[in-house]
Amino acid sequence: MDRKALDRVVYAVVWLACLAPLLWLAWRGFSNELGANPIDKLIRELGVWGLRLLIVGLAITPLARILKQPRLIRFRRTIGLFAFTYVLLHLTNYVVTDQWFDWAAIGKDILKRPFITVGMAAFVLLVPLAATSTNWALRRLGPVRWRRLHRLTYLIVPLGVIHYYMLVKADLQPPLIYGAIVAVLLGWRSWAWARKRRAAGA
């Protein structure tokens, strides 16, 4: 297999891996296997998968550097856009199936419920990143500004973890695990950044 064909195969695998949870959820939904409260289940699953993919997206750069595989970076956009899709579906489910467009209740939730405020903030910050994911937008903004804008993920992903942490009833273990992973990924960045600065200064 030549390099190009291999690339296509790898790309297809990544794409399918990102799509798989959604297909699996849809399948379970259509075959009535989401339990007695499918709306609640769907919202939770979509949210958790959105967060997982955001974290995977955050892991790409460190992995590419550590493993010296710069070509990994190609997958960042796909993973990020899938993460956005899951988050968007998560939010849509809350607005449509859970609240049935009860905008008054939704508005009150956003203002009064800190976990919804945080989740909504994370979503709002994600929108410009999804909107500027095209090659055209990257050219338009220029790489420096584009990169600066996309550093918003360093804020968005922790907000996602906090959103999850705040809604949990008793078992804090899953959000704490995600939080620990995010801390490592962001920690690596600040370490790499500090090292670079020191190198530049020396």
Added chain:
Amino acid sequence: MLIRHGDELTENDVTPRDVYLRRREFMGGLIGGGLAVAGGATASAQAATGLKGIASPYSTKEPPNSRAEITGYNNFYEFGLDKEDPARNAGSLTTSPWTVKIDGHCNKPGTYDIGDVLRGNPLQQRIYRLRCVEGWSMVIPWLGVPLADLLKKYEPTSKAKYVAFETLHRPSEMPGQRRAVLDWPYREGLRFDEAMHPLTIMAVGLYGESLPAQNGAPMRLVVPWKYGFKSIKSVVRISFVEKQPRTAWNDSAPQEYGFWSNVNPTVDHPRWSQATERRIGEFRRRETLMFNGYGEQVAGMYRGMDLKKNF
């Protein structure tokens, strides 16, 4: 006290045909061993025991949720944190023999077999709404006995101001107890008048069968005007106490789960609204009713109490 819907019988009051056909067997069971549950309903035998309760004017006429919904979507952290975990994991629970420790301010404390605890109280069918603090609800056809009838046998004294309950603590059979998600054993409590209220029952069955383990076998409290977590499952201890007892969720998050926990659409959980609920099986959320719709019967007990403060 005003009790409505006194004389209306519904389809739910009709004895299912299979139970009707086995009525002699059932009566025999009643006479022989007190109750089928008490007699020896092990986990494996549970599904087969036919139970029948006398229809009650306290029952709602709303259509009950399906057996699959009621037995497949549970909060019973002793068996895991996901709603589907209890149905998966509760099969390991040994419910026979089952003893209940009764202590505190009463004339007849002791450790009693469940058959003795329940003996002499004919089963009633109570079709109740159940409102979970998480914002969902169900309608469940319980079989049980009024808690008051059960408690009176132990002759509580005037010092009994509250009744405290405890769930079984048996990590070998309750995998959820191997992690300190809550401070085990699960504890709950009621003020004495709440415990003696005719709506409060000790349930031993649902849908004409003894309770599946995931629903709190062999006996669990049902207090329909309070959030579901007050209705403690798999009870092994009942104590008559003078002071307000500690309760599991109040211990865990006192600012979120009060001792009273009466269903109240005007007092939100700090993290979500309690104004509406999703009835399992329905698409649109519905308005939550004050005291879960049992206000006529229970509001009097809280007259003069600030329900925002005493949430």
